[in-house]
Amino acid sequence: MLTERRAAILRMVVSEYIRTAEPVSSKGLVDRHRLSVSSATIRNEFARLEEEGYITHPYTSAGRIPSDRGYRHYVESLMAEEPVGADEQRTIEHQLHQVLGGLDEWLSLTATILAAAVGNVAVVTRPRATGSRLKHLQLVELHGEATLLVAVMDDGRVRQRILPAREPAHQAQLTERAQRLNMWVAGADSVAVRALVTDDLPPDEAVVLRAVSDLIDEERLAEETFLDGLRSVLQQPEFSSVDRMLEAVRQLEAYRVRSLLEHAAAGDLGGATRVLIGREHGDDTMQDWSVVVSNYGDAEGALGTIAVVGPTRMRYERTIPRVRYVSTLMSQLLQDVR
Template structure:
């Protein structure tokens, strides 16, 4: 749709993005000629910038201000102009050390990773926990809790435990639960979670010769526990960094963003279409699909376990973010996380 940019226009666009990201001030033609070696005068730059604005790459906040990149401007920058960054070896080592010191429990690792990413990027970090679809069934245990309730725990290959309470008003003995656990374990051991259907679960439960009510209750709970249709957990860290950004001095904007951050579902929706993917992804402004955060962008990097992409790391910040840097930091963090997960539990 948009015309291809000639070399000079591309350089100007890239420089405007760079400068605006650094200063948070609209960029004028004079600033460009003074700070960067363009070889032409500011008048020429003015003409070029006017054309870039006409083509939709730049926007003027008001008549006598400099220019600011539009969504399309950022998009072009990210896709074509940005020079990819990599972490320095010292940074990589630091990341690696962070993970070596980290706990072994998956919950704690997720928490730790998110916190770390928030600190390193000085933005809001969030993380979609490993999706159960792609994990392997390891164990199920039915536990007698009280005279009326029991607990089902399902453990998957990453050591992720899901628990569901169920009623057994009709009464069931602890050893009946044990033997049912054994059957289920025998049936599902080593299977991929996504290959276990709730129908399979219901069949095995019904074969155990229990009362119809109990079968229904158990099948329901176990179906939920085994099923993979629940959204994975999303946790976040670093909301306070938003306050440092000049674009969020306006409290109304801040409020709608905070609301999104507090809502797991809303955060998940932001990155839902990146979840299965194996490539990093960047979403800019309106591309996020929510009117409340058109001033934001999100950088998404998947992480994997074995050869499956199981979840994503993400950084949420103002559109005016250092994309290349954040991509590098998130990728580096994901790499360390990948290694940590692999070390913890080689299949």
Template sequence: MVLTERRATILGLVVREYVQTAEPVSSKALVDRRGLDVSSATVRNEMARLEDEGYITHPHTSAGRIPSDLGYRTYVQSLMAEEPVGVDEQRTITHQLHQVAGALDEWLSLTATILAGAVGNVAVVTRPRTVTAGRLRHLQLVELNPDTALLVAVMDDGRLRQRLVPLRMPATQAQLQDRAARLNARLAAMDGAGARALAAEMADTDEASIVRETAELIEEHRGAEETYLDGLSRALRQPEFADPDRMLDAVARLQAYRLRSLLEGAADAQPGETRVVIGNELAADEMQDWSVVIARYGDSDAAGTVAVVGPTRMAYERTIPRVRYIASLMGQLLRDMR
């Protein structure tokens, strides 16, 4: 059964009104506040049909309607008009972003803060990862004391990893420098397995153990995903968290490391594409009240994720374009960096 035009209008109004007020929407409220030119009785009839078809529900008999997940989905898919990011807002955002150009991690964390502020929900940003994700670009050895050196690895996604390595033979900085240069020649662009293989075929010297440590660093790096999150305390002010149990639940759930499963859903998305996952569409059973708006940024060389996480009652028409905008900005900045 396809939605008649009027029912679609009413559904749209129900969603907008509910998103704004967080109260079940009555037929009368729609007529009075949204200027429908039919009577509330007609609206009630239509609402009953919408409920039959699964777009809205009833918390109890004498309450207004709230959108179901299907209702939100339909709204996002075909009823909503996106609210574009205004010129002023664009200017503010780019201005804030350019404050810290140069240091990727500060820049990512700032992006999460800006996005969270723009949409009033929790924002998550992941550091861009290269497709190969885990090849060495360069390594360096720094003398700390006669029998310890600091091994610094620059990975192909521009991230650094460090580790202390004990030296059996004391070495000066100049000697370490030479050694690093030699190893760079052999290890450049290698992945963990390659480095491991190389270490295996070397004699048991300090150099072999450095190669072994490097292999470990590379593999460690492959698995590590760095996420930046902000906006929690503001998101918790929303009425869905008025109950302390729910609030506690949200806090526990939004620990960065638990978000991964939420973000995985968009791993295959193309940069430029923005996905919306609503309520029961989320794989995680215990997150049925949540929605995620998610986009990938970057290009075929290196890509990361930007997302907004919040209750299903979310201002999708604001959130979606803002996630998209931030993602495109980040893609641009990432290109500029190279």
């Protein structure tokens, strides 16, 4: 267990390193914090903290930097969260209400807002509509040879697909047909819709229903992620060499981040905000990155993930409350749509 003094020292080291990105030296600590002990004492404590795995130093004669474990302890016990001030809340909320378009525009905007608020990469995934149901379908004549199927889900998602048409049809006929189908399938989930496809169904209707079923749980789309804030991350001093910067760009490509989130957010339903530091997320190729992640949505239905990805040297005090706040906001707004 950490003595009180060592905990205090660890707090100073972590918060100072987060601020400056420079290894923290014993003398520097004493000077800047007007400590009443000498730097030699601090050095002794450093040595103990290092033995216990909370800090390391890059080479013999550099100051100390936090290890994953150090950050972990800092996040859990030492730091004081910086709450989202009333002004900032208003700003965020205001920006979020700017959007006029559909779900996607909204998610992409959310990523932008969050990225700006924390100065790191923000990721928002589209709600995975587990168990979502069809609200309504509509058929629209496109140009004789094709029909557009539009499906509205009960969580507000709208999906469309183009279907080939055997023969030209008028809109009126299509509407009537859609009407008929709606009576069958409104409120059904993808499994129920597929179950309706039997052999004695006219092939035209079977095509439509199969497509509807696909659209309801189209995972490939649901997986889409919205990402923003690349530039601000790259400006951080840890990427001040070409190699590291290229590596960062490579690592932050959407699909990698997505797989990162899978581990991170799995299992959680509620609004818990989790922090995964360095190696903790299990992907060793991204050991220098931390993730602050939270799921949003309502307990029963759609469930999306919102996260901030940044170097382990991240301002957790700021990031955690902001992710939590935005996540709550998203859940609310999603609830409102339902």
